[in-house]
Amino acid sequence: MKSISVIIPAHNEEKYVARCIRSIKAAVKYYGGQVEIIVVCNRCTDRTAEIAEKHGAKVISNGDRCIAKVRNAGIINATGDIIVTIDCDNRMTKGTLKEIAFLLDTGKYIGGGAPIRFERYSVPLYLNDLLCRVSFAVTGLYCGIFWAEKSTFQAIGGFVEKKAMEDAATAKLLKAYGKRKGKKYTVLHKNVLINSTRKYDDMGDWLYLKLMLCNIGIFIRAALGDKRGLDKLLDKLFYDYNG
Structure with missing residues (x-):
């Protein structure tokens, strides 16, 4: 079984880092292989690092104001054969890592993303959900959780270092690289990313x-x-x- 490194970028996430790690650990039990969890503390001034270490994660520091650079810092420090990224306020479902490893093991896929489901719903959040589903279906640039072999991320130079829309740009790069290798860029079919509604809770749906x-x-x-x-x-x- 291939080893996996899960990269979690985090900026002052003391409220969320423990639950994110717990969701990963549940997926680790279901997977059964070797998994390391890396929390990349980005300019953290709270207890994020302390809580992450308490829950068994490896912690590194980064000062960039660019989420792509934060993720890339985690990839550089990763030892796993497979890289999975997830934002700190989100959660993965328990079969996520097992499904990722299975899809990569088929040799048909270069990597992919995950369907996004909000942790609660309202009319505007249903509309956001619909917009995400339509845009992903039309473009094929699935985001949310990113996953691919580490060698693949190294081959494309890591995440595209843009301050915004880096996810779509990276998905596009992975898709193009996969096409050259005769592989598809895909999305998980049995598992989802549970997307945080923290900003909506704070600033309205x-x-x-x-x-x-x-x-x-x-x-x-x-x-x-x-x-x-x-x-x-x-x-x-x-x-x-x-x-």
């Missing part, structure tokens, strides 16, 4: 629609090349968010 409407000028300027406003918005939503 219509959060992203409101952001689009209230910041349309920022998005237009970013499309024209001025990304200063967008960078500030991304920092607020992701890189400095402690909700």
Whole structure:
């Protein structure tokens, strides 16, 4: 059985890191093989590292304001044959690691993502869920949990180091690399990513629609090349968010 490294980027995630690790450990029991859990503490000032170590994770530090670089730092320190990434406030279902190992072992797949299901639902969250399903089905660029052999990530240079939309860019790169190798980029069929609703709980379930409407000028300027406003918005939503 191939060994697996699970990479968890974390910025002040003391409220969520334990439950994320517990979900991984449940998947480890179901898998039965060797699995290491690596928490990449990104500018953490709370007890994230302490809690992660208490729950048996390997902890490394990173200071980049770029989620792709944070994930890449974890990959560099990983010893597993297979790399799996999951955000710290999310959870995996118990068959996730077993299914990933099985799909890679068939030799048909270069890697893939996972279906996303919210941990609770409302009308706007159902709409978000539908939008995700449609966009994934149309593009085939499945995200959520990322998984592939470590050698594959090394071959493509790791995650595309963009401050936003790095997930779609990396999925596109993996898909293209797989095509050259005669393999498909796919999605888990029996397991899902349980997606946190923390930001919706904090800022309302219509959060992203409101952001689009209230910041349309920022998005237009970013499309024209001025990304200063967008960078500030991304920092607020992701890189400095402690909700």
